Amino acid sequence: MTFRTGALDGLVIADFGRVLAGPYATMLLADLGAEVVKVERPEVGDDTRSWGPPWVGDESSYFLSVNRNKRSVAYDLTDDTGLDAARELVARADVVVENFLPGTMDRLGLGHDAVRDLNPDVVYCSVTGFGGQNQLPGYDLLIQAVGGLMSITGPDPRTPTKVGVAMVDIITGLHAAVGILAALRHRDRTGEGQRIEVNLLSSLLSALANQSSAYVAAGVVPHAMGNRHPSIAPYEVFAASDRPLVLAIGNDRQFAALADVLGRPELASDERFSTNRARVAHREVLTAMLNEALAADTADAWFTALTAKRVPCGPLNDIADAIALAERLGLEPVITIDDPRRADPIRQVANPIRLSATPPTYRSAPPRLDEGGDGA
Template sequence: MLAGPLCAMVVGDLGADVIKVESPAGDPVRELAPPRLNGLATYYLSVNRHRRNVTLDLSNAEDLAKLEALIAQADAVIENYLPYQRDRFGLEQLRLAHPDVIWVSVTPASGTGPLANEPTFDLLAQARSGLMSVTGEFDGEPTKVGAPLADVVTGLYAAIGLLAALVGKLQGRPGRHIEAPLLESTMTALVNQMQGFLVTNQVPGRLGNHHPSIAPYGPVRASDGQLLLAVGTDAQFDSLDRALNGIILHEHPEWLTNEIRVIERDALHAYLDELFATQSVDAWLSLLMDARVPCAPIYDVAEAVRQPQIANSDFVGTTESVVGPVAMLRSPLRIDGKRPELRSGPRGLGQDNDLLED
C-alpha cells in the first residue's frame, strides 16, 4: 500500500513527471483513517504528492488500451500487483510489449517462491523478516516498529533500482524489470543482526533500547526523565568519563574497552543510572554535548518537529492539494545546498483524466 507510492514520491520529489493510475473507486489508502484532513486520510497524503491522477478500470478493454498508450510514452512503470493480478489484467503482456520501458514491480517476495503470490503488508513483512523478533523488551513479546519501516525500505530500494535502470537506459541499454520484494528488502534492514546470525548461527534476541555490540548505547535515567547515550567507541567512552571527572574508570577500570562493557552492560547501566539521577536531562545534555559525547533527548513527534534543528530549517513545508493547503515533510536530500521544491500535494481522484483523451 505504501512502498510503491513512496517510490513514486521519491522520484517525483527529484523532478520526475509522475502519473498515478487509480481505479474509479479510488486507492483504498484514501480511506485508511483516522486521522483525516478535510475528508482525506492523512495516510494517503503522506506519500502521494508530485503526481497527476487519472482513473482507469483495468478490467475494461478500452481503459486497458488507454493504459498502454500511457506506458508507450513513459520511461518507467511502477506497480505493486501480485504476479497473478498482473497476468489477469494483462500487465505482463504490456510489459513484454514495451521492452524499452523500465518496469518496477513491488512484490511480497521475489521470484516464484511460495510467498510470491501471497498478499502481504508492512506488518507481515516485519514478522516474517525477523525484525519483530529483535524489537521490544528483553522479557516482552516481539514488537513491530512504530512506523511502516518495511514499506519505507522497500520503496527506497525500488527507487534506487528505477534510477539505476534509468542510468542504464541513458547508456543505451534496454528497459529492465526491477523487482523490489517486501520480505527480502525488510530482511536487509536487520544488517548487523542478520550478519551475526549468518556467520555464527546465534539467534539474536530483544534488548529493548540497548545494542547487541556496543555499550553504553541506550537510555539512562536522569532526575526528571531519560536521555539516550550512544557511546560507539572507546574514545567516546573516554570523553564520557572525562566529562564526569574520571569517576567511571577510577571506580571501574575494567570498563576501559567496549567488549567488556557489553559483557557487563547491566552493571554498567545500573551504575550510570545512579550517577545520572543527580541532574536533569537538560543539564546532562548540555554537559555531554559540550564534551562531544553522543547523546540525545527522547522526543515525541511534536517535539521532534519543534526542535530548533527542524523548526529553523525548510524541512517542513506547505503545498496545495485536493484538500487545500497541507503541511508536509520535504525530501531530506539537499542538492547543492537546496532541497527539492514542494510543487504539489495529492490531487483529486481522476483530476487529470483529460490526459486520457485522444
C-alpha cells in the same frame, strides 16, 4: 510559482503502486522532477484514501504523506476502455511501477512482457511481498513478523513488538527507487530497458544488517534486548532526573568524555569499562552506575553538557519534539504546498535528499481521485 528544473525532469512514470512501498518510491522520484501519473481504481482509489484517522478535512493524512507531485487517473483495468487508457500511458512512460499480487498485471495484459512489446526500452519495477514467484500477500506487519524484525524488537524475547511505522514498506520503496535510478542509468548508456524486482522480505533481511549478519556469518540468532545494543555499551535509554535520555557511545574516546562530564573520570580507566568489549561484558553494573549519575540532573541539561563534548546523547522526544529539534537545527523538515482546491496549504515532511543544483521541488499537493484524468 517558478520551480527549478529537477534532476529527473522529463521522465514519465506510470504509477500502479498502492498503499505505501510503491507510492513512497514514486513520490521520491516525483520530488526530483519526474512526472508521475498515479493509476487508481474508480470511485475508491488507493486503499490509503480511506485509512484514518487522522484526517485533514475529508482526506487521509496517510494518503497525503506519500502522494504529492502526482496526477491521479481513475482507470477500471477490468474494462476495455480503462485498459486501453492504461496501455496508452505505459506506451509513453519511461518507468512503470506496480505492486499488485504476482501475476495480476500479466492477467490484465499489463505485465512486463506485454508492456515491453508496446515500449521496448521501458524500465519496469515490480514490488511484491515475497518475490514474483510467490502468490502470498504481503503487508508490513506480516513481513515484520515472518522476517524476524519483531523477534529483535521489544522489551524481551517473550514480547515480540512491531516497529511503530511501516518501516519495511519504506525500506522496500527506497530499494525500488535505487533500482529504478540504476536501470535508467543503464538505459542512458545502452538504450536498453529492464525489469526490476524488489520484495518486502528480501528488503527486510538486507536492512537487518548486523543482526542478520550475526546469524549468516556467525551462526548467532539475535533476540530482543529492549533498548540495548548487542555489540555496544553504553547504548540504550537511561533515566535522567525528569525523563529518559539516550546514550549512544560508539568508541572509547566518547566514553571517557562521558565519564568526565558525569564527574566519574575513573570509570574510563576501570578495566571493566576501558574498552567496548569490557563494557558489554559488564553492562549491568555499568548501567546502574550511569543511571545513578544521570539522576542528578535533567535530560536537557545532560544533552547540553554532553553534546558540548561530542558525546552522542539526547532526550527521548515524541514526534512533535523531533520536528521542533530539526527546525532548531536548520534542517527545514516541514514544507507547505499551496493548493487552490483546499482552504489551507498542505503541510508535509520534506524530502530528506539535498541536491545543490537540482533540489527536490514541491509542485503540487496530493491529488484528489481522478484529478488528472483529462489528457493524462
